[in-house]
Amino acid sequence: MSREDKLRELASDLSRAVETARRIGLPTTIYLLSMALVEVREAADATGGEDDDGAA
Numbered sequence: 489m490s491r492e493d494k495l496r497e498l499a500s501d502l503s504r505a506v507e508t509a510r511r512i513g514l515p516t517t518i519y520l521l522s523m524a525l526v527e528v529r530e531a532a533d534a535t536g537g538e539d540d541d542g543a544a
Contacts, residue, residue: 495531502524
């Protein structure tokens with residue numbers, strides 16, 4: 489599993505956690521998880537164009 493795949497899986501997990509927090513009414517938790525989700529998605533997007541062997 490590549491780093492990008494791992495980050496996308498983490499983003500999916502965070503997204504589910506945000507929805508759970510929203511359902512039970514935890515605004516601070518929603519905010520924190522949302523900020524983490526943004527960071528993880530940006531990291532996944534940044535690795536999306538990289539090759540495993542480092543060649544451009």
